[in-house]
Amino acid sequence: MAVFLPSPLEILERKEMPTTISDVPTPSFLVDYDKVKKNAQKMIDTCERLGVQLRPHMKTHKTVELGTLMTNGTNRTIEVSTLEEAEFYAKNGFDDILYAHPLIAARIERCKKLAYRLKAFHVMIENFHGLIALLSSPLENRKKWSVYLEIDDGCGRSGVPWDSGDVIKLAKEASESPYIDLQGLYLYNGKTYEATDSKGIENTNKEGTDLLQTLHKRFTDNNMECRTLAIGNTPSCSRPHEGMNVLTEFHPGNYIFYDMQQVTIGSCDIDDIACRLTTRVIGHKPSHNIFLIDCGFLALSYDGMNEYPNQFSTFVDNPDLKVIGFSQEIGKVTTKSGDKLNYDKYPIGSQLFIIPWHSCATACQHTVFYVHSGNKITDMWKPAKGW
Template sequence: MPFEDLGTPSLLLNRDICEENCRVMQERAQGAGVRLRPHMKTAKSIEVYKMATRGGFEGITVSTLAEADFFANAGVKDILYAVGIVPGKLAAAQKIQDKGVKLSLITDNVAVITALDAEAERLGTTFPVAVEIDCGGGRGGVLPESADLLDLARALKSSRRLSFEGVLTHAGHSYAYSSAGEIAEVAEQERLGVVSAAVRLRKAGFACPLVSAGSTPTAVFARSFEGLSEIRPGVYMFGDVDQLCIGTCKADEIAATVLTSVIGHNRSSQRLLVDAGGLALSKDISASIFTSQSGYGLVCKLDGTIIDDFFVEGVHQEHGLIASLSGDLCFESYPVGSRLRILPIHSCMTVAAYEHYEVHDSPGSLIARWSRVNGW
C-alpha cells in the first residue's frame, strides 16, 4: 500500500502533476510575451520554485519576509514582496537585500513613503518601491484614476532613498466567479486598471517599467496581457477544490492532498471520523459559494480516486467528520486504521500547517521530502 509508513495527517505532493502545472503556466506566459513571476506564497518550497521558473524568468513574488529570506538564502536574486510594507519591517528587509537580492516593496500611502525614506536613510540603504493599484478587489491600493496615484509617484521620485519601480495589482475578486467568461471580464478589468495607471504615470513624466498583475483565475482565463510586463499567479502550481469549482484546474490536476487515517465510526450520526481536522485542513470553506457538497475538503481513496459521495462536512481541531450525500458511508469498506486522502479547499491555507511535503510520483511511489518555510 502506498504511503503506509507515513504518519497522519501528512501533506502529500504529486511531483508530476505539480511539474506539469508549472510547465503549462510558463508556456502561457511566454506565449503572451510577459514574464511569469510566480507567487511562492502557496508552495514556499525551493524545489517547487525551480519547477515554476524553469525555462523562464527567475524572479518571484512572496507574501512574507520569512519567505523572502528563505528564497534569498537559496540564491534567488529578484524578489517582490507583494504586501504593503511598514517602516518597522525595513531593517529585516535590508538584511535580505544585503544578501545580493533586489527586494522590491509596495505601498499605497504617501505618509508611509516619507517614513520609509527616513528609515532607509537611517539604515544607509535604498529600496525600489511600486505603487499598489486597486483594480476592483477593494483590498489594498489606490484607484487608477485617483489623484493619489500621481502623489505617490511624486513622493517616491523626490525621496532620497527610494526609487519608483512601477505599478502592480491583484484581482482577488476573481475568486467570486465560476465561469470562464466572468473571470475573463475580471481579468480585463485587472489589466486595464494597472495599464491605465501606467499610462497616466508615463504621461506625467514618470518612468514605469513594472506593470504587474495576476491571480491564478485571471492568468488562466485572460484574453489579453497587452501592456503588462509580468503576471504573478501562485496556486496554479497545486490547484485545489476552489480552483476546481472556478474551472482553472481539473480534479486530476490537484497536486497537494492530505493523507489521513480513519479513527472512528459514528454510527448514530452516520459519520466517518478522521485525524485531519481544522489544523490539518484549515477551516476555509470558500468553495461553498459554488457548491454545498465541498465542506472542508473532498475525499479520495488512497490511489487518489475521488469518492463522489463523500466530503468533509465538519472539523474540530484534530477531528474531521466525513459525510455521505447518500447517507451510506460503507463503514465496512473504511475500517478504523484505514487511510484516505483529502483534496484541500484552498491549498494556500491547508499546506501552511505543514513543515514539509511528502513527495510522490503519479504511480504513488514516495520519492522525496521537500522542506517549506512557514511563519512571518
C-alpha cells in the first residue's frame, strides 16, 4: 500500500509537528533557533554599543517570530521590501515600518492605508516621480508622509546618485512641502559586497559613512534638516567601522540567517549560518557520474550558481559535492574534484543538507520553515508571501 506524506502546509494547518529533522518532508528549509537567537542578539548589542537605532529588514525571512526576535520583543522599528510584508506586519501588531522600495504612484493608495493605520509608516523615494506621487496625494487628519531619500553610492542600485544635483533638489522640494516630513538619507552601501574580508568591509563602511556626512553638510549648507543618516545591508552592519557611531540607523536583514555569500565576503563565519536546506537522494546516474536530489531551482534558487559554482551549494559534511544543474523539482549532483561518486555513500532515500549561497533567495521559495534546536523540531513558522 502506498504511503502519502502530508505537505508542509497540511502539517502546519493540522499542527502536526515533525519530531526530528529526519522526519521533515523534503525539500524543506530548516532554521536553527539557537543560532538565529545568537545572531539577533549580537546585532542588538552592536547597535547599542555604537549608539545607533537598529531597524532590521524583514525581507530575508518575512515571519512574525523572527520580527519579534530581531526587534528585541518590541515589534517596532522595522523595514520591509514589499507592501505585502508591510500589511502582514501591521496586521500582526508591528509599528514604525519603513517601506524600503522606490515609491511609484500605483502604490500610493495601499501606502495611504498603512499611513493611517500605523503610528509611524515611512516611504522611500529616489526620483521626482515618487515625490510628485506624494505631493499629489496628501494625507489627511494632520498626518504627513514620512520620507527617506535613498542615495546611490555609485554601485548602480536604486537611489539618487550621491553626486547628482537632484539630491538637494529632491530634498528641498520635499522639506518645503507641508505634506511631507523628510527624515533624512538612506544608503544601501552596496560596495561592501565587493569585499573579500572583514577589513575590506570596514574600509567600505568608512567610505559610506564619509559620503553620508558629506551629504549631511550639503543639507546644512542649504538650510535643511537631516535627522536620519541610515546605512543598510548585512556586511556593513556585521563588520562596522567604529566611526559609524555618527550614523543614526542600521538596516541589516540577512544577518539573521547569514549564508555562504556572507562567509565569502567576510561578514560572518560558517558557524554563524542559521539555515539549511534538507533534501533526499532520489536517483543514481553512474553513466553521468551524478545523482539526483528532490531539490530543484524552486527549492534552492539559481542565485549565485553561475558566478560561484563551487560555493553555491555547500553540502554539510560532504564538501566535495556540488549541484551542477536543475529542473524545477530535481537537482543534479556530482563531485567538485571530478572523482567518481561512491553511490554506496549516497543511497536513494538518504538525507542531505545544503547551506545556501543566498539565504534570502532560498527562504522565499518555502511556505513553511522548520525550526529546530539540535536535532529536535521545536516549531514551524509561516512567512508572508506576495508583493
